[in-house]
Amino acid sequence: MSRHTQPGVYLLHFDTPYAHAQHYLGYADKITHRVVRHQTGQASPLTRAARKAGIVLILARTWPGTNRYWERKLHNQHNNRRLCPICTPHAHTQPTQKPYKMPKGYTDPF
């Protein structure tokens, strides 16, 4: 199994900014499948609009094996650019906190 066919959080980088957005951070059960859906405009309104504008979506970084808590944690930092190896050289080597484990009794609301 490829590391990208497992669940995890992923970061898309737009080759050109759309409005003020240049990144999309998401979680998927199968990262590669979700990225294909982004590329074909099926996964989110933002990436659909970006694709319609001719913007190329690049899978910049993944956190395989992480969950929605991890996604929210990264979202709450409001600093996708710092997480992105395309925008920030050596972003991969920046320390990141360990992913959350699912809390006991957690049920996926989505």
Ligand SMILES: [Zn+2]
């Ligand atoms: Zn970037």
